[in-house]
Amino acid sequence: SYVLTQPPSVSVAPGQTASITCGGSNIGSKSVHWYQQKPGQAPVLVIYYDTERPPGIPERFSGSNSGNTATLSINRVEAGDEADYYCQVWDRSDHQVFGGGTKLAVL
Amino acid sequence: QVHLVESGGGVVQPGRSLRLSCAASGSTFSRDGMHWVRQAPGKGLEWVAVIWYDGSNKYYADSVKGRFTISRDNSKNTLYLQMNSLTAEDTAVYYCARDTSITGDGTDALDIWGQGTRVTVSS
Numbered sequence: 001s002y003v004l005t006q007p008p009s010v011s012v013a014p015g016q017t018a019s020i021t022c023g024g025s026n027i028g029s030k031s032v033h034w035y036q037q038k039p040g041q042a043p044v045l046v047i048y049y050d051t052e053r054p055p056g057i058p059e060r061f062s063g064s065n066s067g068n069t070a071t072l073s074i075n076r077v078e079a080g081d082e083a084d085y086y087c088q089v090w091d092r093s094d095h096q097v098f099g100g101g102t103k104l105a106v107l
Numbered sequence: 108q109v110h111l112v113e114s115g116g117g118v119v120q121p122g123r124s125l126r127l128s129c130a131a132s133g134s135t136f137s138r139d140g141m142h143w144v145r146q147a148p149g150k151g152l153e154w155v156a157v158i159w160y161d162g163s164n165k166y167y168a169d170s171v172k173g174r175f176t177i178s179r180d181n182s183k184n185t186l187y188l189q190m191n192s193l194t195a196e197d198t199a200v201y202y203c204a205r206d207t208s209i210t211g212d213g214t215d216a217l218d219i220w221g222q223g224t225r226v227t228v229s230s
Contacts, residue, residue: 001169033216035152042202042223043144043152048216086152090214095166096142096154 002091004099011105018074020102022087025068030089032070034063037101038083046085047072074104082106109133109219111203116224121194129186129203129221137161137181140206140213143188145199146223155201156188160211170196193228200225 005023012018022032032050035043045054047063050070060075074081087099115127129141143155156167156177165177176189186203201224204217 031215035217037152042220043217044220045216045218048207048218054218084151088152088216095157095168095213096144096217098144098152098154101151 002089002094002097004087004089004097006085006087006099006102008100009103009105011107012074012077013107014079015076018077018081018104020072020074020085020087020104022070022072022099023068024070024089027068027070027089028066030065030091032063032065033088034061034072035086035088036081036083037086043086077104077106079106109135109139109205111205111219111221113201113203113221113224116201116226118227118229119193120230121228123193124189124191125193125226127188127190127201127203127224127226129188131184131186131205133184136184138211140208140211140215141177141179141186142204142206142213142217143175143177143186144202144204144217144220145197145226146202147196147199150199153199157206157213158186159213164212166213190226193226195228198226198228 034047037043050065110132142157158177174192178187203221205219206213207218208215
């Protein structure tokens with residue numbers, strides 16, 4: 001089965017850049033999607049196809065994907081960015097696969 | 108704009124069954140692949156099942172295969188999840204979500220999510 005590995009937590013000061021990684025075997029050959037989930041709310045798609053932003057998502061959110069690691073970057077982090085973030089890919093054997101999630105703490 | 112509303116959650120005893128529904132508003136439901144995703148208390152997201160736009164293909168996570176059945180009624184813009192032989196491990200918030208794949212085969216990102224319906228399996 002295909003496994004996506006995320007760090008459990010990332011901490012960043014306001015105004016700095018947060019980088020959240022998602023590791024998987026040759027993940028660079030797959031399309032990676034990222035979701036933001038705030039407490040008590042449904043997930044929200046923030047990046048799709050590695051680098052694309054849905055309408056309404058700030059330009060501060062960006063993504064990259066190469067080799068065995070995909071990365072979600074959040075520039076000029078704000079208190080409102082504090083949330084859980086999940087990566088996701090489609091795999092031929094497992095269909096949709098989610099990473100374990102990363103809790104972003106804004107210090 | 109597509110809007111999804113889940114219903115049917117509740118408290119159920121182990122071994123019993125429950126059927127969840129997801130009502131979709133908007134005109135694209137019959138062209139969209141649809142998923143169920145769940146989240147156990149304090150845990151991450153777990154994909155459960157997908158159904159193609161026309162119901163021709165359905166796929167399940169190993170954890171629910173043989174117990175859960177995903178279906179849809181495009182005439183009613185409604186997605187279903189029939190859950191049988193429930194166990195405590197099925198306790199979770201269940202979300203329905205729309206897939207962005209233009210071919211309706213459920214292989215892309217999930218761009219629209221419902222608010223979720225809570226299922227608790229307990230005696």
